[in-house]
Amino acid sequence: MKADRPLRLVSSVVCLVLAFASCTSNRGADAPTMTGLALEPAPDVSALSLPDAGNGGAPFRTRAAPGGLLLVYFGYTSCPDVCPTTMSDLRVAESSLTEAQQGRVRFAMVTIDPSRDSDELLTRYVRSFAADGHALRTEDATELRAAAAAFGADFGVKDGGMGQPEVLHTGWVYVVDDRGRLRLQWPFGTTSEDMASDLRVLLTEAVGRA
Amino acid sequence: MTSLRIALAVACLAASAGLIACGDDGGSSPSAVAVRDAWARSTADGQTAGAAYMKITGGSVDDRLLTAATPSDVARAVELHETVVAGGGMGSMTMRELDGLDVPAEETVQMSPGGYHVMLVDLAAPLVVGRSFDLVLTFANAGPQTVRVSVRDT
Numbered sequence: 001m002k003a004d005r006p007l008r009l010v011s012s013v014v015c016l017v018l019a020f021a022s023c024t025s026n027r028g029a030d031a032p033t034m035t036g037l038a039l040e041p042a043p044d045v046s047a048l049s050l051p052d053a054g055n056g057g058a059p060f061r062t063r064a065a066p067g068g069l070l071l072v073y074f075g076y077t078s079c080p081d082v083c084p085t086t087m088s089d090l091r092v093a094e095s096s097l098t099e100a101q102q103g104r105v106r107f108a109m110v111t112i113d114p115s116r117d118s119d120e121l122l123t124r125y126v127r128s129f130a131a132d133g134h135a136l137r138t139e140d141a142t143e144l145r146a147a148a149a150a151f152g153a154d155f156g157v158k159d160g161g162m163g164q165p166e167v168l169h170t171g172w173v174y175v176v177d178d179r180g181r182l183r184l185q186w187p188f189g190t191t192s193e194d195m196a197s198d199l200r201v202l203l204t205e206a207v208g209r210a
Numbered sequence: 211m212t213s214l215r216i217a218l219a220v221a222c223l224a225a226s227a228g229l230i231a232c233g234d235d236g237g238s239s240p241s242a243v244a245v246r247d248a249w250a251r252s253t254a255d256g257q258t259a260g261a262a263y264m265k266i267t268g269g270s271v272d273d274r275l276l277t278a279a280t281p282s283d284v285a286r287a288v289e290l291h292e293t294v295v296a297g298g299g300m301g302s303m304t305m306r307e308l309d310g311l312d313v314p315a316e317e318t319v320q321m322s323p324g325g326y327h328v329m330l331v332d333l334a335a336p337l338v339v340g341r342s343f344d345l346v347l348t349f350a351n352a353g354p355q356t357v358r359v360s361v362r363d364t
Binding site: 082085087088124152154156171172187 | 323
């Protein structure tokens with residue numbers, strides 16, 4: 001049945017996650033269950049920095065503030081379907097947290113299409129989803145590729161000739177803690193309830209550690 | 211997943227029931243398609259492309275959605291797209307432009323986030339919650355159908 005299609009897409013991604021998860025779920029039985037995929041050991045992205053277009057291009061390190069979480073997304077502003085869907089889900093997830101929790105979660109989006117996404121455009125776009133969000137943009141293709149690789153993200157922008165450029169990107173949201181460890185990643189299609197639940201677990205853990 | 215599938219099946223059944231009810235009114239031709247729940251997500255500041263989603267239920271004969279169009283004060287161009295998982299792993303997603311979308315008789319084709327969608331290229335103005343706009347869908351058999359698309363957040 002045709003109506004199954006988006007579901008099949010989600011389920012294939014979920015199967016992928018489960019396949020990964022079964023290899024990595026060797027932690028204690030009392031650990032709270034999270035929906036997102038956790039790689040072990042958690043990749044270290046603390047050394048990475050990208051220019052923050054909303055802050056005059058000042059280097060922004062992909063590491064959360066103490067006790068907080070940083071959500072990182074690789075996308076582009078002319079993305080009609082996947083990015084706005086994910087942004088909307090993230091916004092719903094964040095709004096279901098307490099005000100204190102919301103204050104500890106920051107959002108950063110890295111444009112994978114810097115030739116079309118100007119500093120100004122990207123900043124407006126990011127801030128319309130998250131007023132305190134970070135708009136990360138580099139024109140250095142090597143730097144962008146290295147940043148994406150550190151998160152395990154892939155992307156590609158192919159000139160579409162007369163038509164729209166053909167854009168490919170990993171539709172995951174990455175959750176980074178205050179030590180700059182990539183703690184969790186959510187595939188496209190993760191519900192806002194699951195995101196919120198995972199965020200609560202990680203935020204509670206950060207309080208316990210502080 | 212099973213419960214989702216059941217929910218979808220029920221939705222399809224409900225859709226077919228709705229179609230039959232419409233048929234009882236008289237007026238509609240045997241090849242009529244029914245388009246319901248047409249919506250577009252509101253756009254962010256600076257977002258130049260949008261997407262519209264809907265449920266299309268086929269009439270008594272197989273049909274095919276050929277094109278979609280909006281007035282130029284909504285978007286410069288409109289394309290039919292499908293979001294697909296690209297090869298090569300890492301959860302890469304991309305969009306494929308479709309030259310049409312089959313709508314089998316009495317089946318419901320769902321256009322929804324992460325799947326089939328109507329892409330609005332070069333929006334003339336941001337899509338604002340509470341507003342709506344016309345979308346003309348042209349089918350091979352049913353011909354042009356004007357659908358009112360409402361703008362929502364989710």
